[in-house]
Amino acid sequence: MAERLSPLEPVLRQGSYGQFENGVGIILSETAPGSIVQLAAWPGQEKAIIAAIKKATGLALPDGAGGGVASSTKAAFGFAPAKFMVVDEAEGVAEALAKAVAPEGGTVTDLSHGRTAIRISGPKAEWVLAKFFAIDFSLVAFPVGAGRSTMHHDIFAQIQRSAADQYDVYVFRSFARSFWHTLRRGCEEVGYEVR
Amino acid sequence: MLITCPYCGPRDVSEFTYQGDGNRQRPAPASQNLDAWNEYVYERLNPAGDHNEVWQHSGGCRSHLRVVRNTLTHEISSVAFARGHVAHRSPAKRGTKT
Ligand SMILES: [Zn+2]
Numbered sequence: 001m002a003e004r005l006s007p008l009e010p011v012l013r014q015g016s017y018g019q020f021e022n023g024v025g026i027i028l029s030e031t032a033p034g035s036i037v038q039l040a041a042w043p044g045q046e047k048a049i050i051a052a053i054k055k056a057t058g059l060a061l062p063d064g065a066g067g068g069v070a071s072s073t074k075a076a077f078g079f080a081p082a083k084f085m086v087v088d089e090a091e092g093v094a095e096a097l098a099k100a101v102a103p104e105g106g107t108v109t110d111l112s113h114g115r116t117a118i119r120i121s122g123p124k125a126e127w128v129l130a131k132f133f134a135i136d137f138s139l140v141a142f143p144v145g146a147g148r149s150t151m152h153h154d155i156f157a158q159i160q161r162s163a164a165d166q167y168d169v170y171v172f173r174s175f176a177r178s179f180w181h182t183l184r185r186g187c188e189e190v191g192y193e194v195r
Numbered sequence: 196m197l198i199t200c201p202y203c204g205p206r207d208v209s210e211f212t213y214q215g216d217g218n219r220q221r222p223a224p225a226s227q228n229l230d231a232w233n234e235y236v237y238e239r240l241n242p243a244g245d246h247n248e249v250w251q252h253s254g255g256c257r258s259h260l261r262v263v264r265n266t267l268t269h270e271i272s273s274v275a276f277a278r279g280h281v282a283h284r285s286p287a288k289r290g291t292k293t
Binding site: 043065080081134150 | 201
């Protein structure tokens with residue numbers, strides 16, 4: 001497999017920034033998963049695709065709009081009608097999914113090199129994301145595991161809440177560096193750490 | 196203005212793209228009925244009140260939606276997926292036979 005280079009490589013610098021003398025409110029990192037895969041079900045084939053994801057990854061997706069599940073090494077969520085995102089620390093998950101999905105069930109698209117995954121966590125994570133995206137980040141409206149498709153101006157983003165105070169944001173790799181700069185600006189009001 | 200996407204829930208109008216009048220009926224591609232094509236391309240009801248529209252949630256789930264929006268108040272009285280949608284027929288129904 002071709003070696004993957006992060007678009008954040010020239011700009012991601014670990015350290016403490018912002019008003020960190022008041023404590024660290026946000027932790028930013030790039031998760032760089034080995035596999036980022038999207039699946040689309042043909043009409044009426046959603047259940048077959050959900051079953052294929054279970055077979056290939058062990059992840060049991062809840063039915064329903066934006067439903068998802070996240071563990072420390074892998075995650076999956078719905079981001080549009082009959083469309084699902086699967087993310088795994090390990091490489092090669094697209095091949096496993098392609099084997100599990102019958103041609104009459106739907107399609108599998110390997111986006112591992114096409115998306116950049118940014119993890120935003122900490123007590124102020126919800127607060128900083130609300131600056132960028134006009135969606136409800138409260139736990140009631142956006143439960144742990146769930147996914148959302150939204151945008152910050154022209155930067156399209158898929159967001160999964162992977163823990164109560166942790167979000168994984170997937171952006172097109174061509175937008176990743178620009179979004180990273182904007183995100184750091186947004187974090188400056190509080191203390192934040194880049195890991 | 197908020198549009199409640201059937202998949203994503205209420206979202207700001209900036210996430211959506213207007214795809215045109217939902218009353219239009221596209222003639223069959225091979226149709227040579229010039230009146231039908233003329234009506235499809237140019238004729239609009241322009242109502243002051245409820246209007247059938249097609250929108251895309253382009254900054255979200257990317258679904259195409261059929262929306263009924265009041266052109267006087269911007270109140271949105273219904274939103275549904277456009278998939279399987281047969282074009283709305285307006286009260287002032289005009290013949291667009293192909
Ligand atoms: Zn939507």
